[in-house]
Amino acid sequence: MKKNRVAIIGSGIVGITTAFELAQQGHQVSVFDHNQTPAEEASFANVGVISPGYVAPWASPQMPKRVLGDLGSKYASTLISWPSWDQTKWLASAVKNSNVESFWLHRGVMQRLALKSQSRMKEISSQLRLEYERQTGYNIIYRSNKSWQNALDSLSYLSALGINHKVMEPAEFSNLEPALESSTKWVGAIHLPEDEVANCRQFAIALKNECEKLGVEFHFKCRVEPLSPSNPKSLVTSDQTAHTFDQVVVCAGLGSQALVANLPIRLPIVPVYGYSLTALIKEPLDAPRCGLMDENYKVTISRMGNRIRVGGIMEFSQKPQYQHPKAIQTLYKVLDDWFPKASDLSQQIQIWKGARPMLAKGSPIVSSTEVDGVWVNVGHGSSGWAMSCASAQVLADLMEDPARSKDWPELTLKHQG
Ligand SMILES: Cc1cc2nc3c(=O)[nH]c(=O)nc-3n(C[C@H](O)[C@H](O)[C@H](O)COP(=O)(O)OP(=O)(O)OC[C@H]3O[C@@H](n4cnc5c(N)ncnc54)[C@H](O)[C@@H]3O)c2cc1C
Numbered sequence: 001m002k003k004n005r006v007a008i009i010g011s012g013i014v015g016i017t018t019a020f021e022l023a024q025q026g027h028q029v030s031v032f033d034h035n036q037t038p039a040e041e042a043s044f045a046n047v048g049v050i051s052p053g054y055v056a057p058w059a060s061p062q063m064p065k066r067v068l069g070d071l072g073s074k075y076a077s078t079l080i081s082w083p084s085w086d087q088t089k090w091l092a093s094a095v096k097n098s099n100v101e102s103f104w105l106h107r108g109v110m111q112r113l114a115l116k117s118q119s120r121m122k123e124i125s126s127q128l129r130l131e132y133e134r135q136t137g138y139n140i141i142y143r144s145n146k147s148w149q150n151a152l153d154s155l156s157y158l159s160a161l162g163i164n165h166k167v168m169e170p171a172e173f174s175n176l177e178p179a180l181e182s183s184t185k186w187v188g189a190i191h192l193p194e195d196e197v198a199n200c201r202q203f204a205i206a207l208k209n210e211c212e213k214l215g216v217e218f219h220f221k222c223r224v225e226p227l228s229p230s231n232p233k234s235l236v237t238s239d240q241t242a243h244t245f246d247q248v249v250v251c252a253g254l255g256s257q258a259l260v261a262n263l264p265i266r267l268p269i270v271p272v273y274g275y276s277l278t279a280l281i282k283e284p285l286d287a288p289r290c291g292l293m294d295e296n297y298k299v300t301i302s303r304m305g306n307r308i309r310v311g312g313i314m315e316f317s318q319k320p321q322y323q324h325p326k327a328i329q330t331l332y333k334v335l336d337d338w339f340p341k342a343s344d345l346s347q348q349i350q351i352w353k354g355a356r357p358m359l360a361k362g363s364p365i366v367s368s369t370e371v372d373g374v375w376v377n378v379g380h381g382s383s384g385w386a387m388s389c390a391s392a393q394v395l396a397d398l399m400e401d402p403a404r405s406k407d408w409p410e411l412t413l414k415h416q417g
Pocket of ligand 1: 009010011012013014015032033034035038039040041042043044045046047048049050103215222223225226251252253255256259273274275276308311312353354355356357378379382383384385386387
């Protein structure tokens with residue numbers, strides 16, 4: 001196949017992995033980003049979970065009840081606070097897609113993508129000896145009998161996917177996580193020994209260095225203007241310079257819709273805010289050994305080297321800078337419930353609010369478009385780190401042979417409707 005000059009817009013985890021796969025295939029790749037370094041936006045301080053069996057659309061059959069239940073409570077996994085008109089339309093679409101059929105269709109696609117991604121990430125990391133913080137093992141802990149029963153009922157699904165897992169009783173679990181606070185009540189836990197929590201930003205930076213060895217050129221501090229309908233493969237950057245390519249791949253997360261706004265491409269992506277707190281571990285013996293997700297609050301506690309990170313929350317609002325007290329309180333509560341002595345919280349803590357680029361159906365869009373030579377790899381929502389390596393492979397395969405879209409029909413723009 002003809003080797004192309006390819007432009008990638010965006011150097012988050014999706015843009016970097018896409019640049020790597022395309023460079024591996026021999027294309028001449030240039031990456032543009034308006035930030036100074038890779039992964040400064042949604043990929044910056046996520047909780048790092050890579051657990052394909054638990055990747056799922058937010059629009060689930062349980063979601064409407066969960067959201068309503070969160071409205072009046074002191075702690076919450078979802079916050080809806082004066083959403084924008086786009087977020088409101090998105091919420092309506094998510095409710096529409098929360099039916100069993102749509103949920104299982106998109107969950108299946110996302111899990112297939114995440115499994116492929118996990119295996120590709122392991123391969124890349126070991127072949128290139130990438131250095132980044134990672135901790136093998138992930139646990140999901142359940143506080144109520146009802147949620148635990150639901151979890152047990154779905155274990156056959158994990159088995160069918162070939163995902164190694166173990167049901168843990170409290171006595172056994174304390175060997176796995178000796179620092180877990182014993183006074184907090186819980187009913188059961190599932191241990192996933194091959195899943196992991198890992199530092200997405202560090203991986204992105206390490207892979208960017210490998211991309212450079214393959215000849216990829218990076219243009220930072222370079223905002224790309226909306227693509228022009230008359231010449232969409234000629235990128236105009238903020239300094240008004242034009243750069244012309246054979247192919248353009250939009251991997252710009254939340255900036256993607258604005259980039260294609262003048263083209264016949266619709267990307268119904270909205271920001272759904274989340275939070276993470278990162279603090280130094282005071283005493284390693286008091287910290288978690290791997291990742292732990294509190295299913296009740298949908299909050300994850302991750303071990304990141306000598307730091308602990310706790311994160312989650314889905315916030316629909318128009319205030320990217322505002323830190324909602326309920327969100328922060330929920331993260332502190334979950335940390336205090338499970339690992340109260342892990343960190344000295346009076347010391348410096350990094351509080352991060354990031355925006356997930358979300359689509360209502362759940363699966364991302366990895367696709368060609370109606371505009372010749374313009375491609376998209378966008379809308380990875382809550383699981384972009386977990387699906388990134390496979391999304392990049394799918395995009396690179398499509399560029400090699402567009403007929404391969406039949407392998408992943410749900411990821412095409414056509415499927416979004
Ligand atoms: C609190 C929180 C926790 C999370 N936890 C997890 C998790 O545990 N596991 C998981 O898999 N995922 C998780 N995620 C989701 C994950 O972080 C995202 O899905 C992923 O980072 C999206 O990557 P991206 O490359 O698409 O977007 P981004 O990382 O936002 O990258 C987009 C890039 O495009 C650039 N850009 C945009 N417009 C332009 C333009 N016009 N010109 C030039 N550059 C442009 C931006 O500067 C940015 O660098 C979490 C997210 C949040 C907020």
